[in-house]
Amino acid sequence: MKGERRRVAVLFLDLAGFTRLSESLDHEIVHSLVSRVMGFLSSVVESFGGYVDKFEGDRLMALFGAKTSAENDSARAVSCALRMLDILDEVGPVFPGSDSIAARVGIDFGSVTVAPDPSGHLTAMGAAVNLASRIEEMAAPGTILVTKEVRKECGELFRFKEYGTVEIRGISSPVRLFNPLGPGSIQFERWQRARRLSDVPMINRVKENKTLVSALRDAFGEKNKPVLIRITGEAGIGKSRLLHNFLLQVSGAQILHGHARPYVQTPFWIWIDILRQYLKIENETPEEIREMILKFAEDCSIKAMGVKLKQVSRSIADLLSLTRTDSMDETLETSRIRTVAIRLMLDAISYRGIMILALEDLHWIDEPSIAVLQLFLESGRNLNPIMVAVTERPSERTFGIMDNDWTLIALEPLCSDDINSITSYIISDDQGNRAFEKDLEDLITRGARGNPFYAEELVLGLIDSGGITPHGNVLWGLSLKADNVDIPSSVQSIIQTRIDKLPRDERKMLQLVSIIGVDFRIPVLERMLADLELEIDMHKTLDALISKGFLAGTESDRISFRHDLVQTSAYSTMLLHNRRIIHRSIARALEILYPDEASMLEPILFNHWKAAGNDQKTLEWALKALESATINEQHEEMMRLAVIILDLASDHSKEDEWLASMKALQAKHGVLARSGRISEACDIIDNILKNAREQSNPLIEAQALRSKCILLQDKGEMDEIDDLFKLALIRADEAGDEKLKGLIYGSMANYLSDTCKSKEALEYYERALAIHIKHNRRSNISATYSNIGNLLSRRGCLDEAEVSYCNSIRISRELGSRSSLGYALNGHAIVHAMKGNLKIAGDLFEEALECQIDIGNKALQSSILNNLGILSKMQNDFDRSLEYRSRALDLARSAGSKSSECIALLNIGNLYRLMGNPQRALKCCRESSEIAVQINDPRTLCHSLSVASMTEIEMGNSESALRLFYKAVELIEKYDTKPGMIEDFDDLIEMLCKKGINCTLPSDWQID
């Protein structure tokens, strides 16, 4: 015969009220309900190490200690029963209006026979089984009844109420029964034995710390290049701890320490976090914050930097106050202005002294934040040493900045001795260290697998469950046989088990806050508790959770999880149904509490509403989040949101859903067009056009037509463009959208200007300008003035061009837009150069270059360097000129900008010609012409041909020279180019004349 005698705790549970339900409901519904409830109740049994012996309808029987026995089988059964009642309570009513499901539980402890039944299923027989079943029937719904044996076994682990002594049919003597009410005080005492986790000293990581310290020393010696360190390793391995420990050893440096958040975050979050800390911002208004920044700018040791900071102070203040006051009309530049603004703040801080940037959890960072980091690191003009140390989990995401210069510290698991040191610290009391018995030690090192976080959680778990007991005065041992202790396979399940054993209010609180996120603000929690009518002593439970190492208090009204793995685990213990309710409550709380921050909370609110299962609200916030992602140029996020919106807004018969999906498509188009996936972008635009026509929506059609024209121009397919632009204007008129018309005029003018139709271009620029001015769209006004300046200066109208550039410069400074400022300054400088004011031109070019360095635009840096090269050439300083131009060429190539590369090459060619190196000159011109053809740039091609032709003349090859000359003439005629518009072409004519080479000039070409 198989089977054995064992002492087990037997538990019966029965769902009260189900019989009545089955009368009023279809049995199929009742069946599906019961099996769902039973399903999760049995998972609770398993999480407490129990075994479900059988189900009988709405009743279940479970055994604790049947397979492996532990000294606390009764306690586990009682904990499990308390937990099951809690869960049923948390689940709430099964149907709206009905009562919660209440259960009755009975538990006895005693000797039984455990044996497989004929089908192989393990089952128990004996008096304890019968008694448990009987007392379960006697228990009131929602309560637990246990025998005195169980009561005895549990000691002080729970609070019990005496139920009385009762006669039970079939049992000879009366039975004394108890109601367990909840966890007893003993758990907390156990806890107090454990030291606070934060007191555990740093163990090992000596080598890694050395690397950090010596990197810091390197940084001190290095002024031109930041020293970069990247700490990687799995969750809980000790990245943050290593970094923290290192920062404690640093003195005399400014430390900027920020964390990226998991899941969703406000764009630029890590910098907002850092700068708010740096400026000690708490609840100041945007105006007050602006004052703080102006003051900071005032104190800046470098005056020019202070001036720049003042220009962007508004933008930083908005960002740091988490509000967004800039109007949506100015979106064009918002992201760039913000990126530059943060970068300038960082520059200014680094001017004050040595700086250490500690950026944690980079695997979660948002795109705009990483763009700032990249820009800051590329600056290459630091006055003081900079060290950047980041922590990151090995992940799929790469940021482009992570390739070469980073020193990698990959954290390996700790050895078992190190793990032992950590665990014995946690468990030692204030009187002195206690050691572990061998089997306990082995158990922990085996379970932790070198991960200190796992080790900590394991020990805490064992302490909670009474699995560790003092063996004598100096030794801790296991209270059960090591073979019988189940070490959960993942840290999540260790934490989950720990959460399961928390007193009810604390567990509930932990779950509630896990839904807010890894960190949260107290007011949100308060509001949520009120909203859900939960009567929990908030401060008391939070304190308890902090002392137990689940949470950590940070700023005054902020609390965070000790580790994000704790948050994830707590979250995963929530029932779906409850999660939804709480997400909804949090979303509402955020909407009400922080209306001013709504624009910064968009991605977060979107996520809560989504998890709350409210499609309408989700769509509403997804659209806002999409808008914000667009402003902040978060391409990944835009794509992600677009997909979600297209899915949610699938019913195109509803106008708002149709519009939402058009917006999603437009966003997708934007991302594709910007990343050069032109033909995919075209497909999307065609799709929008088709939709817009079907729905007769002129606004959407006009927008799409404009996008299409720009795409066609990129593709070099010019045939239809004129007609499409005209149609776009007609549709914009029909839609009555004047602002859009302004944008269309601007795009048309750009197109006309690029194809050398200057007169028409100018006319359209003027129209665009009038509209932008009417609607006070300042970044558009500034850009248009610059474009007009370009056109006028090319046509030789220098004074008018200058006025236009000056307008653009003034507005850009007001806006704090470094990119448009740099653009206009460059144009203005060219005008001065053409007028012969070389000194002024040089200064303006330098300032323009500075702007482009600020925003990291390499293509424009290259073209400005080129211009500086021209300037030096005009001053006959060929060597200096060559130097500028070589820098320009390198930059153009590294930025992948063909047009800048083309211009740089041709200019270098020209220099070689002047420096008497015709072979190299011709080679450069050839390369440049090839690129000009590729990118369809007739003006530069002409220029390049002219330089090559002059070189040939100088070499005495009149025939080749003429051939090149006529090629240029052909282009000039074709594009109706005027004298003065092609650099070096007039010089070429002069040279031809001087050499007596006969040639025909382009028609209406006059030289004075």
Ligand SMILES: Nc1ncnc2c1ncn2[C@@H]1O[C@H](COP(=O)(O)OP(=O)(O)O)[C@@H](O)[C@H]1O
């Ligand atoms: N070398 C160490 N010595 C002592 N405790 C450590 C050590 N490394 C990590 N810990 C502890 O382990 C837990 C997880 O470490 P943490 O640095 O937060 O991990 P990560 O940042 O890699 O996810 C923390 O409680 C930390 O204090």
Ligand SMILES: [Mg+2]
């Ligand atoms: Mg960490």
